[in-house]
Amino acid sequence: MKRTETRPISVGGVRIGGQDNVVIQSMTNTRTKDVEATVNQIRKLEAAGCEIIRVAILDGDDARAVKEIKKQISIPLVSDIHFNPDFAIEAIRSGTDKIRLNPGNIEDEDKIREIVSLCKERKIPIRIGINAGSLNRKYKHSEEAMIESAKDHLRILEALDFRDVCLSFKSSDPLECIKAYTLAAETFPYPLHLGVTEAGGLLNSTIKSSLALGNLLMQGIGDTIRISISDDPVEEVKVAKKLLRACNLRKDVPNLISCPTCGRLQYDMLPIVKEMEEYLETVRKDVTVAIMGCPVNGPQEASRADIGVAGGKDSAILFKKGQIVRAIPQENIVKVLKEEIEKFERS
Numbered sequence: 001m002k003r004t005e006t007r008p009i010s011v012g013g014v015r016i017g018g019q020d021n022v023v024i025q026s027m028t029n030t031r032t033k034d035v036e037a038t039v040n041q042i043r044k045l046e047a048a049g050c051e052i053i054r055v056a057i058l059d060g061d062d063a064r065a066v067k068e069i070k071k072q073i074s075i076p077l078v079s080d081i082h083f084n085p086d087f088a089i090e091a092i093r094s095g096t097d098k099i100r101l102n103p104g105n106i107e108d109e110d111k112i113r114e115i116v117s118l119c120k121e122r123k124i125p126i127r128i129g130i131n132a133g134s135l136n137r138k139y140k141h142s143e144e145a146m147i148e149s150a151k152d153h154l155r156i157l158e159a160l161d162f163r164d165v166c167l168s169f170k171s172s173d174p175l176e177c178i179k180a181y182t183l184a185a186e187t188f189p190y191p192l193h194l195g196v197t198e199a200g201g202l203l204n205s206t207i208k209s210s211l212a213l214g215n216l217l218m219q220g221i222g223d224t225i226r227i228s229i230s231d232d233p234v235e236e237v238k239v240a241k242k243l244l245r246a247c248n249l250r251k252d253v254p255n256l257i258s259c260p261t262c263g264r265l266q267y268d269m270l271p272i273v274k275e276m277e278e279y280l281e282t283v284r285k286d287v288t289v290a291i292m293g294c295p296v297n298g299p300q301e302a303s304r305a306d307i308g309v310a311g312g313k314d315s316a317i318l319f320k321k322g323q324i325v326r327a328i329p330q331e332n333i334v335k336v337l338k339e340e341i342e343k344f345e346r347s
């Protein structure tokens with residue numbers, strides 16, 4: 001797939017844009033000033049595969065906490081600031097790797113100049129985040145208006161010769177997201193941060209985000225993604241990884257194939273799928289694993305799997321690339337699959 005080339009930015013050493021890997025982001029839901037809780041959550045997100053983390057800055061204490069949080073985490077940190085330029089300045093001084101801020105919402109021009117000059121000095125990019133639900137009242141709600149709004153904010157930064165910029169155009173409507181980001185990719189050279197906002201709980205968000213982001217990614221649009229879910233943010237990272245894998249944009253994520261089961265099933269397959277799904281979330285490997293219901297169709301249906309099992313009567317056969325290897329009793333299936341995955345290396 002040909003990816004749209006954008007002007008790359010560096011966020012604490014992680015490159016967003018060009019035609020690089022699509023970077024996975026998430027956001028904490030702790031109080032940022034509660035350093036211990038925030039660091040704990042970021043570490044869980046890091047372990048799950050999050051590559052850049054964003055924290056909300058609501059006051060000076062949050063902005064100052066960035067310094068301590070940064071010392072205890074290994075991924076770049078973005079400070080999300082609305083309206084108050086002093087918090088942005090404080091977060092930059094605390095060592096944030098990027099800020100999310102809309103300069104058009106700040107009236108004090110001297111403060112904007114100060115933020116931009118600090119960002120230039122420290123090579124910190126700025127994300128301008130346009131949300132369909134909070135457009136300036138001078139605009140009528142439309143995707144074109146979202147683009148015009150971004151231009152307004154960009155003019156301020158470009159006039160100060162600042163171009164380390166990333167843009168987002170989020171809406172809670174996935175179809176509106178597709179249109180807005182498609183227009184943005186035609187209009188701006190800057191990297192795009194994709195996301196459907198206020199997308200609901202796990203199931204709703206997975207459907208809406210996969211629809212919008214999947215469509216955009218398959219057009220080659222998008223440099224970084226955040227799946228927004230009303231749940232533990234670790235779920236966001238899991239969905240993001242699986243979506244990128246399904247779009248063939250990430251190789252370091254396993255792929256699980258499993259059949260829906262039918263009347264031919266003669267072993268207890270569903271708990272095995274559940275356990276293996278959880279296990280595979282901890283694996284960083286390009287491996288396709290199949291768990292199939294029966295030996296009649298299983299190995300054939302999953303012949304592209306690297307490793308797989310197809311159930312028999314209270315047992316399963318192990319197969320590799322569609323070729324049968326041996327039989328395994330029900331109670332050993334998970335153990336054998338894990339051993340095979342551990343040994344697996346793509347030749």
Ligand code: SF4
Nearest residue numbers: 259261262293294298
């Ligand atoms: S693999 Fe076998 S059990 Fe699973 S859906 Fe196909 S026929 Fe049914």
